Each structure stands twice: as C-alpha cells, then as structure tokens.
Amino acid sequence: MQSAQGAVASVSCNGVYSFTKPVRDEIVLVTGLGVEGDSHAGIHVRHRSRVRADPRQPNLRQVHLIHEELFAEVAGKGYEVRPGNLGENVTTRGIDLLGLPVGTILRFGPAGDGGDRAPGDRADGDWARDDRADGGWAGADRVGGDPAGGDPAGGDPAGGDPAGGDPAGGDAGALGGSRAGGERAGGDRAGGERAGGRWAGGWADGERAGGWAGGERAGRGGGGASGGDVGALSGALDGVLAAAEGATLSEATARAAEAVRAALAREVAAEDAAAGEGRGGDRRPALVVAGLRNPCRQIDGFRPGLLKEVVGRGEDGRLVRKGGIMTVVLRGGVVRPGDAITVELPPLPHADLEPV
Numbered sequence: 001m002q003s004a005q006g007a008v009a010s011v012s013c014n015g016v017y018s019f020t021k022p023v024r025d026e027i028v029l030v031t032g033l034g035v036e037g038d039s040h041a042g043i044h045v046r047h048r049s050r051v052r053a054d055p056r057q058p059n060l061r062q063v064h065l066i067h068e069e070l071f072a073e074v075a076g077k078g079y080e081v082r083p084g085n086l087g088e089n090v091t092t093r094g095i096d097l098l099g100l101p102v103g104t105i106l107r108f109g110p111a112g113d114g115g116d117r118a119p120g121d122r123a124d125g126d127w128a129r130d131d132r133a134d135g136g137w138a139g140a141d142r143v144g145g146d147p148a149g150g151d152p153a154g155g156d157p158a159g160g161d162p163a164g165g166d167p168a169g170g171d172a173g174a175l176g177g178s179r180a181g182g183e184r185a186g187g188d189r190a191g192g193e194r195a196g197g198r199w200a201g202g203w204a205d206g207e208r209a210g211g212w213a214g215g216e217r218a219g220r221g222g223g224g225a226s227g228g229d230v231g232a233l234s235g236a237l238d239g240v241l242a243a244a245e246g247a248t249l250s251e252a253t254a255r256a257a258e259a260v261r262a263a264l265a266r267e268v269a270a271e272d273a274a275a276g277e278g279r280g281g282d283r284r285p286a287l288v289v290a291g292l293r294n295p296c297r298q299i300d301g302f303r304p305g306l307l308k309e310v311v312g313r314g315e316d317g318r319l320v321r322k323g324g325i326m327t328v329v330l331r332g333g334v335v336r337p338g339d340a341i342t343v344e345l346p347p348l349p350h351a352d353l354e355p356v
Contacts, residue, residue: 004095004342004343005094005340005341005342005343006092006093006094006095006340006341006343007092007093007094007338007339007340007341008090008091008092008093008108008335008336008337008338008339008340008341009068009083009091009092009093009337010023010068010083010084010090010091010337011023011024011025011026011027011089011090011091011335011336011337012024012027012083012084012088012089012090012091013027013035013036013037013038013089014038014039015037015038015039016039017039019086019087019298019301019302020084020085020086020087020302021038021084021087021088021089022084023082023083023084025336025337026334026335026336027089027090027334027335028332028333028334028335029063029285029287029329029331029332029333029334029335030329030332031236031237031329031330031331031332032236032237032238032239032240032328032329033059033062033239033329034046034059034062034063034329035062035063035089038089040059040061040062040064041059041062042059042062043058043059043239043240043243044056044057044058044059044243045057045058045059045060045061046059046061054247054248056243056246056247057243057247057249057253058240058241058243058244058247058249058253058257059240059243059328060240060244060253060256060257060260060290060291060326060328060356061290061293061326061356062240062326062327062328062329063089063090063287063326063327063328063329064087064088064089064090064293064324064325064326064327065088065089065090065091065092065097065106065287065324065325065327066086066088066090066091066092066097066293066323066324067091067092067093067095067096067097067098067324068083068091068092068093069093070310070322070324071083073309074306074309074310077309079303079305079306079309080303081303081306085302086299086302086310086323086324088324090335092341095341095343097324097325098292098321098322098324098325098353100289100325100343100345100353101289101345101346101350101351101352101353102255102256102259102289102290102291102346102350102351102352102353102354103259103260103262103263103288103289103346103351104288104289104343104344104345104346105263105266105267105286105287105288105289105330105343105344105346106286106287106288106289106327106341106342106343106344107282107284107285107286107331107341107342107344108284108285108286108333108335108339108340108341108342109284109285109333109335109339109340110340111282111284111342233264233267233268233271233331236332237260237261237264237328237330240260240328241257241260241261241264244257244260252291252354252355252356253291253356255351255354256290256291256354256356257290259288259289259290259346259351260288260290260328262346263288263330263346264288264330266346267281267286267330267331270282283331283333284331284333284342285329285331285332285333285334285335286329286330286331287327287328287329287330288327288328288330289325289326289327289353290325290326290327290328290356291325291326291353291354291355291356292321292323292324292325292326292353292354292355292356293321293323293324293325293326293355294321294323294355295307295310295311295321295322295323299323309322310322310323311323321355325353326356
C-alpha cells in the first residue's frame with residue numbers, strides 16, 4: 001500500500017565511531033546489514049550501550065533516518081544542526097517519520113527504476129566528503145569518546161546511546177575499516193581491502209552472511225536481494241531474524257522484529273506475484289521501519305541544551321522522542337540526495353513506533 005512520497009535531503013556514513021557522520025554523495029545499502037562501510041552495519045547490535053547490555057541482540061538499528069524539518073524546528077530556538085550532525089545516515093524531507101507505523105517500507109528512487117543504478121564516481125574508492133570541522137572529519141571523529149551519562153528517556157544504560165556510538169572494543173576496522181584521521185586512501189581499509197566491490201576483510205562475526213552472496217554488489221539493487229530471486233530475497237534477512245530468535249528481547253524489540261519479518265513476507269509475496277505475471281518486482285533500495293531512536297546526552301555534548309528540544313513531553317504527558325527512526329535494510333542499493341522516497345504502510349491495524 002503506497003501512501004505518500006518524500007525525498008532524500010542528504011546521506012551520511014562513517015566507518016569510525018563518532019557522534020556525527022560526514023555527508024556523502026551517496027551511500028550503499030546492504031540487505032540485512034546496513035550501510036556499506038558504516039560503523040553500525042551488522043547482524044547483531046552495534047551501538048555501544050546496547051553491546052554492553054547484550055551483544056547478541058539483533059541489529060534493528062541498521063540505518064538511522066532523521067527528518068530535515070527537525071533542523072528547522074530547533075534552528076528557531078537557536079540551535080544550528082546540519083545533516084549528519086546527529087548521526088543519521090539518511091536525512092529526509094516531506095515525510096512524518098515519527099508518525100509512521102512499525103513495519104512501514106520506505107523505497108528509494110522513482111517507481112519503475114528497476115534497481116539497476118550503479119554506485120557513482122568514487123575514484124579509487126575515495127568518498128566525496130564534506131570536510132567541515134563541525135560536521136565532518138576534522139575534529140568530529142571522537143572514537144570511543146561519548147561522554148558519561150545515561151539516556152534520559154530511560155532506554156539505555158549509563159554512557160548513553162551515542163547515535164553513532166561505538167560498540168565494545170571499538171571494532172571499526174572489521175565493519176568498514178578504521179580511517180586514520182578520516183582518510184581512506186586508494187580504497188584501502190584497516191581490516192579489509194575492497195577490490196572490485198568485494199570486502200577482503202569481511203564483516204565482524206561473519207556478519208556478511210545473509211547479505212551479499214560472496215560479497216557481491218551488482219548495480220543499484222545489488223546490496224543483497226535483487227534480480228527477481230525470491231529465494232535470495234527471503235534469505236537475505238536470515239541473519240538478523242535468526243539473531244532475534246536467539247536473543248532475549250524486550251517486548252518492543254520483539255514487536256519490531258516481528259514487523260520486519262512480516263514486511264519481508266509481504267515483499268516475498270509481491271515478488272512471487274510479479275514473477276507469476278511475467279514481470280519484475282520492485283527492486284528499488286528499501287528499508288523496513290523498526291522503531292524510534294532513543295536520544296541520549298551526547299546530543300548536549302554536540303550542542304549544549306539541544307537534548308531538551310529532541311526529547312520532551314506531549315500534552316498528554318507521554319514522552320516524545322524526535323531523534324528519528326531506526327530501520328533494517330530490506331533491499332540493497334544506492335541512495336543519493338534527491339531520490340524520491342515512497343512510503344508503503346503495513347496492513348491495518350497499525351502500531352506506533354517504540355524505541356529499539
């Protein structure tokens with residue numbers, strides 16, 4: 001069910017753990033894992049506070065989205081926030097992210113795109129990046145540097161969720177490679193060199209399983225399920241769903257995992273139906289909405305006083321979290337600023353988003 005459209009305002013990715021993420025020309029989604037080269041990609045949870053609590057939890061926080069409208073809202077109160085500053089991977093425009101029900105599918109690119117757009121001009125593997133000191137590499141990459149302090153929303157242990165916070169051990173090399181001073185010369189990564197679209201170093205804990213077949217990436221829809229292969233589509237999320245089955249989950253996380261499973265079932269059924277009619281399925285890059293980001297005190301470390309504008313109370317006294325949403329990659333591929341975003345709501349009844 002398609003209900004609305006918005007657009008991608010900006011995309012960001014960081015291979016090292018820091019609060020902010022540098023703006024990029026494009027990012028590549030990898031099915032069942034996250035953003036290629038991003039520190040939060042993987043089958044199991046990657047945010048440091050969550051790793052401390054239980055490292056075997058499923059990663060339902062693979063791709064973080066924030067609505068651009070939040071920046072305008074806080075700017076009116078004196079806070080300058082730019083894309084990537086709060087650790088999101090995708091900054092959106094024109095979509096009420098916080099009002100989406102769990103299990104919503106977000107597709108990127110125009111309908112009928114066919115999933116065939118290849119990654120763009122990244123000569124020698126280098127990322128185009130914004131070297132601003134406040135939003136990029138210079139001075140922003142505080143590896144393991146989240147300040148002490150708990151999550152005021154009550155969702156994370158002391159230390160907070162850095163919205164870009166690093167997991168125990170700071171294992172940036174295994175998931176996209178560490179960058180010395182933020183540089184990635186010639187496409188080389190500590191912990192894995194990428195040649196011909198393939199990671200030599202692999203993912204931590206074998207977390208490439210269920211993502212790329214053998215590390216292959218083909219075209220826009222090539223971050224896992226593409227080419228109309230229903231089996232590959234259903235198998236691409238095996239890793240994160242198996243992690244959910246094998247872990248002790250909170251009620252909210254269990255509901256989110258079930259919503260991801262249901263979204264996958266809908267996608268497989270649609271692909272099956274399309275194949276039966278002799279046509280291709282919708283192979284655009286796609287995310288499944290799993291829940292809310294739980295804002296933490298690192299936001300005040302970035303802009304003192306900003307946290308109170310991102311977490312508050314509604315008129316009914318309920319906690320309101322404005323820090324964006326967390327998603328799981330359903331279909332891989334390239335996402336760029338300006339891409340259309342199609343919102344597909346799940347079947348009724350709808351369930352509100354909860355922190356995951």
